[in-house]
Amino acid sequence: MSAPQLLWFRNDLRLADHAAVSAAARAGPVVALFVLDDDSPGHWQMGAAQRWWLHHSLASLAESLAAQGGRLVLRRGPAGVVVPQLARDIGAAAVHTLTHYEPWAKAQDAAVARALADTPTAFRRYHGVLLAPPASVLAGNGGRYRIFTPWWRKLQEQMPPARPQPAPAMAFAAPPMSDALADWTLLPTKPDWAGGFAVWTPGEAGAAARLQQFLAVAAAYDKGRNLPSQDGSSRLSPHLALGEISVRAVWHAVADAIPAAAAEPFLRELGWRDFAANILDQFPDHGDVPGRPVFDAIAFRDAPADLAAWQQGSTGYPIVDAGMRQLWATGWMHNRVRMIAASFLTKHLLIDWRVGERWFWDCLVDADLGANSLGWQWVMGSGVDSSPFNRVFAPVTQSSKFDAAGYIRQWVPELAPLRDADIHAPWEAEPLMLRAAGVTLGRTYPRPIIGHAEGRARALAAYAEAGAS
Ligand SMILES: Cc1cc2nc3c(=O)[nH]c(=O)nc-3n(C[C@H](O)[C@H](O)[C@H](O)COP(=O)(O)OP(=O)(O)OC[C@H]3O[C@@H](n4cnc5c(N)ncnc54)[C@H](O)[C@@H]3O)c2cc1C
Structure with missing residues (x-):
């Protein structure tokens, strides 16, 4: 039998239309590997919500491989060490993987390439992400x-x-030892906050x-x-x-x-x-460094109570609160609401965009360093594309313009009995209407933690003070 082909899966957990899968399958018997690498990404290691997804996705991939007589080998540690070590142990003819563009993926590739240089194992990377x-x-x-x-x-x-190409037929080499998926404890236990994630099928x-x-x-x-x-x-x-x-x-x-x-x-x-x-x-540090340096001169507020209100969906702005609660419950938030909620944190509350970016990173099942940092820097106006800082999303206008009443009713049920006309800004509703709906501001639902005009003016002043306008 020919030497095994080491197929290294990363965040590309599929068999169809996967150039590394197809190339490995063509070349010989396959050993399929996934490495849980919490070292290389540093402070961008996978967040809690996406780890839930990863668990189920790996289980699904392992099942698909098993249906063809294969086994998914799980290993943990720095991929730059683990991959070449396993390649040596099994006498792999080649390592096959897709090219990814996060800074840690590049570092992993460089380490694998270095370790395999002057060995009989080739390192082959393919376009496909x-x-x-x-x-x-x-x-x-x-x-x-x-x-x-x-x-x-x-x-x-x-x-x-x-x-796209269909999944190939594969032959497998004898698999080396594997970790047990359950031992990676990717799923939450106490408390199990992932009940609402049942809407997804990873x-x-x-x-x-x-x-x-x-x-x-x-x-x-x-x-x-x-x-x-x-x-x-x-x-x-x-x-x-x-x-x-x-x-x-x-x-x-x-x-x-x-x-x-x-x-x-x-x-x-x-x-x-x-x-x-x-x-x-x-810009590999785009998740941490603003596209334009002046944004590092802004005097952001250190405001833990405001931050907690934003995270927990109790800012008093129904559209923001609905989005933040949807994020917590399901690991996902509607794109329009992501923009509104991100703008509210960075402008109305004048809290550093990186704080929000991090919260999203931990809570999103779709967390992606490129998309998340671009989204936050775009909303902030700090990106390399020179988008403007003074675009401040007006939560109430956005909420009624994009017809968010149904969405608010779903995620902020204490406001559900309010009329469409009142639900976007309950503090502007007639007391009679509030009473009829069983809403008492400050008790059943918070008052806005800051006024729109006040928040906007404070943000623009801080921006001007930083010397940017
Ligand atoms: C502050 C902020 C943070 C964000 N963080 C992420 C993130 O971590 N991961 C992420 O995938 N998206 C992120 N987005 C982009 C966007 O909100 C989501 O991709 C979108 O809501 C996903 O829903 P969908 O699959 O129904 O998108 P659809 O509208 O159906 O779009 C199809 C696909 O296109 C891609 N896409 C759409 N919009 C964008 C965008 N603006 N930037 C990059 N890709 C896009 C996604 O892969 C999406 O699945 C962020 C946006 C903002 C404003």
Whole structure:
């Protein structure tokens, strides 16, 4: 029998349309490996909500491999050490993996390449996480893009991406010893806060099913995606974050299902995912360092009580509270509400965007360093694309404009009996209306922790003081 091929899964937990899986399967008998590496990412190690997802996704991948007679080998430790060590132990002909763009993924790759240099084991990396490799989308002068629109236009030269490939048939080599998934304690126990996560079905089959569900409403995406009360976006983000479905499979499914003009707004959002990775590839510290240094001069507030109110969904702004409670309960928040909640923290409460970014990192099942840092820096206005700081989302206007009454009723049930006209800003409702709905401000639901005009003015003053306007 030929030497084994070590197939190293990372956040790409699928068998279909996975270039490393296909190449390893073609080359010989496979040893499939996943490494839980909490060392290399440093303070960006996987957060609690995504660890819940990872547990179920690994269980699902292990089942798919078992159905073909294989076994998923689990190891823990720095991948730059664990992968080459295992390659040596099994006498691997090659290590196959997809290229990822987080700074720690690059460090892992460099360490594996170093350790395998001058050994008989080849190290092979493949494109497959994004629509296009970040360094392949270049401006006329050969430089990289920092602004979405010209980047997106240029990307079109490579679109559509190649058609997705089916999962290959595989033969397996004898698997080495594996950790037991349960020993990794990825699931919460005391307390088990993941009860509301039952809305999700992690794994490759769950991702495919979610895509099919979305196709039924995809034609109405352009309007529906902005309405938190509707299920108008794909909710594929956690599946994409752990790579349970390839982005080009999503692209083609949507492009095939609906007319081009209706598909474009959705494909553009898939583009934002690539663009976020592209920015992170250029600015590896984008999760920690503002795109423009003046933002480090802002005197952010250290306000633990305000921060706790934001985290717990008790700011007194129904749309913000609904979003934060949805995040806590399900590990996901609607995109429009992410923008409103992030703006509220960074502008109204004048709390450092990195504090919110971290909370999202721990709570989101779709946590992705590129998308999360881009989202926070975009809302903050601190990004490398020079978006403005003085865009302060007005929570009440946003809430009524995007028809969030149903969403608020779902996540802030103590306000549910209020009329649509009152639910976005209960402190402006007639006392009679409040009483009829059983709402007592300050008792059954908080008063706003800060006024909109006051918060906005304070943020702009702090920004001016930093010397930026
Ligand atoms: C403050 C903030 C933080 C965010 N943090 C994350 C994060 O950690 N992980 C994450 O995947 N997205 C993040 N986003 C982007 C966006 O909110 C989510 O991707 C989206 O809500 C996921 O829902 P969906 O799958 O239904 O998206 P859809 O609207 O159906 O879009 C399809 C896919 O496109 C990608 N996408 C859409 N919008 C964006 C975007 N603005 N940036 C990057 N990719 C995008 C996602 O992979 C998404 O699944 C953040 C946005 C903000 C404002």
